[in-house]
Amino acid sequence: MSALEIIINLLSWFFIVSGSVFVVIGAVGTIRFPDFWSRLHAASITDSAGMILLVIGMCLQAGPTLVTVKLLIIGVFLFITGPTSTHAVANAALVTGLRPPEAEGLIGAEPEPIKPEGDDDA
Amino acid sequence: MMLDLFIDLSLFTMLVATGIAIVKMRRLFGVTMMAGVFSLLSAMLLVTLDAVDVAFTEAAVGAGISTVLMLSTLTLTSRIEKKPVHTPWIPLLVVTVTGAAIIYGTLDMPHFGDANAPAQVGVAAQYMERGPEDMDIPNVVTYILASYRGYDTMGETAVVFTAGVGVLMLISGLRRRRRKHPKDEGEVG
Amino acid sequence: MRNIGIAIVFFALWLLMSGIFEPFIIGLGAASVLLTLFITSRMDAQDGDRVDLLLAPVKYTKYLAWLMLEIARANWAVTKIILARDMPIRQHLFKTPYTQKTDVGQVIFANSITLTPGTITVETEDGHFLVHAVSYSEDDPDALADMDARITACETAGGA
Amino acid sequence: MFVFAIFALFIAMVLVLVRLYAGPTLYDRVLAVNSFGTHTVLFIGVIGFLTGRPDFLDIALLYALINFVGTIAILKYFRYRAIGDVHQRPTDREIGH
Numbered sequence: 379m380s381a382l383e384i385i386i387n388l389l390s391w392f393f394i395v396s397g398s399v400f401v402v403i404g405a406v407g408t409i410r411f412p413d414f415w416s417r418l419h420a421a422s423i424t425d426s427a428g429m430i431l432l433v434i435g436m437c438l439q440a441g442p443t444l445v446t447v448k449l450l451i452i453g454v455f456l457f458i459t460g461p462t463s464t465h466a467v468a469n470a471a472l473v474t475g476l477r478p479p480e481a482e483g484l485i486g487a488e489p490e491p492i493k494p495e496g497d498d499d500a
Numbered sequence: 501m502m503l504d505l506f507i508d509l510s511l512f513t514m515l516v517a518t519g520i521a522i523v524k525m526r527r528l529f530g531v532t533m534m535a536g537v538f539s540l541l542s543a544m545l546l547v548t549l550d551a552v553d554v555a556f557t558e559a560a561v562g563a564g565i566s567t568v569l570m571l572s573t574l575t576l577t578s579r580i581e582k583k584p585v586h587t588p589w590i591p592l593l594v595v596t597v598t599g600a601a602i603i604y605g606t607l608d609m610p611h612f613g614d615a616n617a618p619a620q621v622g623v624a625a626q627y628m629e630r631g632p633e634d635m636d637i638p639n640v641v642t643y644i645l646a647s648y649r650g651y652d653t654m655g656e657t658a659v660v661f662t663a664g665v666g667v668l669m670l671i672s673g674l675r676r677r678r679r680k681h682p683k684d685e686g687e688v689g
Numbered sequence: 690m691r692n693i694g695i696a697i698v699f700f701a702l703w704l705l706m707s708g709i710f711e712p713f714i715i716g717l718g719a720a721s722v723l724l725t726l727f728i729t730s731r732m733d734a735q736d737g738d739r740v741d742l743l744l745a746p747v748k749y750t751k752y753l754a755w756l757m758l759e760i761a762r763a764n765w766a767v768t769k770i771i772l773a774r775d776m777p778i779r780q781h782l783f784k785t786p787y788t789q790k791t792d793v794g795q796v797i798f799a800n801s802i803t804l805t806p807g808t809i810t811v812e813t814e815d816g817h818f819l820v821h822a823v824s825y826s827e828d829d830p831d832a833l834a835d836m837d838a839r840i841t842a843c844e845t846a847g848g849a
Numbered sequence: 850m851f852v853f854a855i856f857a858l859f860i861a862m863v864l865v866l867v868r869l870y871a872g873p874t875l876y877d878r879v880l881a882v883n884s885f886g887t888h889t890v891l892f893i894g895v896i897g898f899l900t901g902r903p904d905f906l907d908i909a910l911l912y913a914l915i916n917f918v919g920t921i922a923i924l925k926y927f928r929y930r931a932i933g934d935v936h937q938r939p940t941d942r943e944i945g946h
Contacts, residue, residue, distance in 0.1 A: 390850070391850050394850045394851070394853070394854050395850060395853055395854075397854070398853055398854045398856075398857030398858070399857065400764065400768070401857050401858060401861045401888070401891070402857045402860050402861050402864075403768050403771055403772070404861065404884070405860065405861035405862075405864035405865050405884070406771060406772075406864060407767070407771040408864065408865060408868045408880070408881065408884065409864050409867060409868055410771060410776065411771070411776070411778070412776075412778070414874050414876055414877050414880070415780060415821055415823070416778055416780060416823050417868070417877060417880060418809055418821075418880060419767055419806050419807055419809065419823040420767070420771060420806075421880050421883070421884045422803065422804075422806045422809065423764055423767055423768065423771075423806045424861065424884055424887055424888070425884075425887055426760050426764060426804055426805075426806060427760065427761070427764040427806070428887075428891070429887060429891065430760070432854065432891055432894070432895070433894075435850075436894055436895070436898060436903075439898060440898075440903060444705060444708045445903045445904075445906060447705045448705070448706065448906040448907070448910065449894065449906060451702075451705075451706075451910060452890065452894070452906065452909055452910050452913055455910070455913050455914070455917075456887065456890065456913055457804075458800065459913070459917040460804070460887070461799075461800045461803035461804045462800065462803075462917070462921075463883050463916075463917055463920040463921065463924075464803050464809060464883075465799065465800075465803050465809065465810050465811070466920060466921055466924040466925075467876055467879050467880050467883065467920070467924060468809050468810075468811045468821065469811055469812055469924070470876065470879075470924040470927040471874075471876040472811050472812055472819070473812075473927075474927060476874065476876065477782075478780050478781075478782050478821055479780055480780060480781060480782070503852060503855075503899075507855065507896070510859050514862060514863065514866060517866065518866065521870050525870075527872075529875050529878070530869075530870075530872065530875075530878055533869060533878040533879065533881070533882045534869065534870075536882050536919065537866065537869060537881075537882055537885050540885060540886060540889045540912075543889070543908075543912070544889060544892055544893065544896075547893050547896060547905055547908060548896060552904075552905060552907075552908060555908050556907075556908060556911060559908065559911050559912050559915050560911070560915065563886075563912070563915050563916070563919060564915040564918060564919055567919050567922075567923070568919065568922045568923075571922070571923060571926055572926075575926075636711070636713060637714075638709055706907070
């Protein structure tokens with residue numbers, strides 16, 4: 379085993395283990411946080427850090443093959459759709475009238491009233 | 501080997517837990533979400549069993565379409581499941597007896613991956629042997645489904661397609677009819 | 690010109706996903722690419738709804754690298770909140786103006802906000818986004834304004 | 850290391866399942882399902898590497914697509930209905946407070 383292989387192996391170990399840790403932390407956050415709006419942020423840790431680190435780690439393991447290309451396609455796709463679905467969940471909650479609790483001393487911005495008909499930009 | 505067993509057992513445990521939760525839950529929206537997770541879990545099990553093509557179908561049908569269809573159904577009915585009026589003991593007895601009978605039946609079945617199983621000793625060996633020359637398609641499942649069993653697959657696809665179109669027509673028809681009542685006659689989004 | 694670009698991308702995707710380089714399979718790929726092109730061009734003729742990527746490639750790559758660092762930092766911050774015993778949450782919903790002119794630029798900004806844990810774009814309105822922060826600090830609007838400026842710098846043309 | 854990743858994903862899945870069952874609001878459940886979908890994609894990728902045949906990634910990709918489309922469909926349905934007719938907005942009781 380050459381030195382380069384050892385380095386790549388160590389790196390992928392690092393990425394996969396830290397990615398797994400972030401996935402677990404995100405899940406712990408979804409349990410521990412007190413309300414829906416803060417849980418959104420916990421779930422997005424899984425979507426960003428966990429996903430990115432795991433995919434990079436797997437890419438390093440796969441080496442320069444078609445598998446890496448597929449992993450990268452999956453990674454890029456999740457990179458774009460992850461925040462989009464998080465936004466969609468938050469947006470649907472806001473539109474149906476679920477307001478986030480504000481911390482002490484802060485006044486939250488109110489969304490503009492929704493136009494009653496035909497303004498479906500989603 | 502131990503690891504395989506561990507993975508299978510964990511997935512099955514979560515699957516059963518989800519199933520029990522579906523039965524216990526009265527809120528129908530939660531049930532729909534649980535059913536989505538149930539399908540994701542069964543797809544993971546199928547992947548660990550190497551049934552990649554079935555996992556594909558499960559992804560498209562179970563996780564994709566059926567959740568959307570169940571939600572559309574939910575718009576037409578109430579949001580909370582009614583309390584059952586009969587006692588659960590007789591159904592439970594029936595299910596237990598049926599389950600016991602099925603488990604008794606599996607005792608006669610060949611083991612998973614057994615080379616002498618009836619499914620393996622028939623034409624399967626010939627298909628595997630001749631397929632690559634006959635069809636020149638690298639995936640075994642694909643060439644068997646699309647060529648040796650071509651008519652069968654075509655019939656299946658036609659049935660599934662018809663069912664899909666039928667369901668879509670039912671749902672969209674209902675929505676249009678309901679929409680006729682309020683003021684917005686013209687525009688259908 | 691545009692169709693040729695789409696065809697190249699689709700065909701490259703086909704080749705990479707299938708990984709089999711035999712004449713018959715490649716022929717099937719070419720046929721499906723042509724069919725897809727036919728359908729998309731028909732759809733385009735119907736509504737003319739297209740998205741133009743008016744971005745400077747080099748600047749955008751730099752921005753992505755910067756965004757990765759930001760994501761790492763934000764992840765660490767939220768991780769600390771989750772693991773802290775008393776969970777110092779300070780939730781706040783506030784408005785952030787955006788200066789991008791193209792739709793793609795606005796989407797990139799909104800998604801970048803959501804990608805960095807701790808802030809989520811909740812609603813898009815004319816001229817500003819509603820952003821929810823889990824642990825709001827007074828520097829947050831400035832940090833978002835910085836991100837906003839970086840994305841606006843990536844835009845090459847100002848179409849609507 | 851892939852064993853470690855599998856363990857971590859299982860722990861995360863169980864926690865998310867607890868959140869899915871506990872709710873309390875319906876958006877918590879959507880969030881849990883979405884999160885579970887991400888876990889599924891990662892699990893299928895990791896299990897491919899664990900068994901030494903990373904060809905399963907096609908399914909992982911398919912799940913990534915389906916999960917996104919599913920989540921958007923669910924939320925589009927909520928939003929659309931809330932916009933379409935104000936009287937049909939789910940009340941607080943129905944959302945599950």
